[in-house]
Amino acid sequence: MTELTVSAAGQGLCSCHVCNLVSRRERVSVSAHCPRCGASLHFRKPGSVSRCWALLIAAYILYIPANLLTMMETGSLISYRKDTIISGVVELWKTGSWAIAVIVFIASVTIPLLKMISLTLLLVSVQRRSRWQPRQRTRLYRLLELVGRWSMLDIYVVTLLAALVQLGAMGTVKAGPAALAFGAVVVLTMLASMQFDPRLIWDPLQKERIQ
């Protein structure tokens, strides 16, 4: 797909985000709204790249406390422990629950990280107007959208346990500060990937420039 194509935006056509009505608009930097539903019209999502960057950076920042701080505090009559994500995985691995350890590790550590790296890759390539592998990059974006919600697995587990296991002195489970940070990371990456406009991947392959 290296040859240049014609895009709707190139032709001055623009679709409404809300009702998907295609309308024609002047190629000037004047804001316009949909003649049918009145929503703002943009050729591309406005500020997509910068918003995506902002959310991504926030996600990166929160990823650090999410992994360093306590995810879950479990207390029982005989022991009291605080677990970070990694220590929880290690504990699961040690106690023989290798499958669960692997699942937790992938869902909680690898996927958010890969997601953030992929988004970074997409953003960088878009900003550099790279023409490199646009189809693969689009596929990567679709994967991101698909997989994003599953990274919340950890949060689900912790919130469920925290709500259910409240046996007083016998045993308690409390969500630690890392759970909040981790949830924020997942939400921010999801928002970031939502903010990303995959059409930008293809823009460098068009005949005309879009402002």
Next chain:
Amino acid sequence: MNDTPQKPELSEIPDAVSEPKRRFSVQLVWIIPIVAALIGLSLAVKSFMDRGETITITFKTGEGMEARKTKIKYKDVEIGEVKGLAIAKDRSHVVVTAEMSKDARGLLVKDTRFWVVRARISGGNVSGLSTLVSGSYIGVDAGTSTESRDEFIGLETPPAVSLDMPGRQFVLHAADVGSLDTSSPIFYRRMQVGQVIGTELDRDGKGVTIKAFVRAPFDQYVKTNSIFWHASGIDLTLNASGVKINTESMVSILLGGISFQTPQDRLEAPPARPNSVFTLFPTRDEALKHGETVETYRLIFKESVRGLSVGAPVDLRGVIVGEVTKIDVTLDSRNSELSIPVEIQFYPERLRAQYLNKSQQVKPPDSRALLDALVANGFRAQIKSGNLLTGQLFVALDFFPKAPPAKIDWSTSPPSFPIVPGSMEQLQKKLMQIVQKIEKMPLEELAGDARKTIQSLDATLKSAEKLLKNVDGAVIPEARTALLEARQSLEDVRKTLGEARKTLGGANQVLAGDAPLQLDLRETLREVSRAAQSLRVLGDYLEQHPESLVRGKREDKQ
């Protein structure tokens, strides 16, 4: 994609409604990473602030401790956690790395003590039972020093008394620790007022040092002159008044304990300062004994002291005035003579008290002058047998007026007290004298003389034998004839005697009660008696009837 059908549609695409551009270009979205950064930063700062000091504690073993699980607790409040356990480079101990919470910063001073709290069951107390379920933890006793530090040496046993408990600590020296152990009770008038907080062997190995803690209101009763003794076990005394059992409490029977007391007459003494050193005596009697002044003397014996033991009494006519503390043996290299110096402790106050009773008014002379005076009068020490069966000896002090004059040698240390040999020794001496006298006798000359005597005796015997032979040859035949004659004469004599016996037998027959002669004689005598009677009757008749002589007997017709 064919353009022709689409073209008209394209023209039908409605135009977007233009609107004026808003002057609002600041991207609000950048607030999100800023907020995230702020949150992250605040979390980082918070965790940094919360992060207490990391300290290391060394223990002999890591028993019961686990990294990231074992807590450090002060007054049962968690103030830290063990982060790691490692073995020291020289493998002699375990280094525990612990992270303390920030509130614990003030606790990390020089004299803060750490120990591992485990379930302990010892004698009187059971502690740390909760650790059976929850696992061991490290206990902390906050120090009072202001010098902070982060390296500590952990205690192997929990301290019996925490540093903030009001009271005073004292140091006791004893010969042995007895049944005492950490947390053994301390009694004052049978009230438990404190406990032993540590026992250790002296560095020179010659005794033990016991650290005792007396709780606050009671520590004032520990005076500078207080006496301490082992209150362990049962003190059973059997004497003329019966059996007396003396004990402090059941606990002290099981655990051992220490009692202290201040002599009644000396209550004015100031309270003892913390860490004062006292001597711990084995019994109360001993302790009371040692409340008095003690003077040490040396008695140098030449005789055997077998049966004299350390602790044997020094007796003054039945009153114990001291005891034997040391028995040595020394060799005098000049004359290679063995002597046995026996050290005794002497309680002069007992003597002086008796002295005082004699003359209340007079101020007693010091014991030196007193003893000098006594010694001049023949006051001596002597070893005596206390028990003939066991051979136990004791040192008796008494007056021996006949003893050779002696003086106390004050120049030596301890002063040497004059002695007289014991009764056994005297007996031995006499035996020795006898033996010496025997030795002095000229036994060889005597033996020579005896031999000579025997030789001459031999010669004498020989001549005697000759003489006897001569006698045999010359005298015996004559003697035999003489003897024969003598025998004949004897036989004659025997015959004569036989005849004499016969004669006597005849006489006997004659003289016997049933002999015929006697019977006859008796018959005759009866006849005579009857005749005499007739004569008397005749006489009477004639007297009454003299006429009858003439007329004859008259008839009874009248």
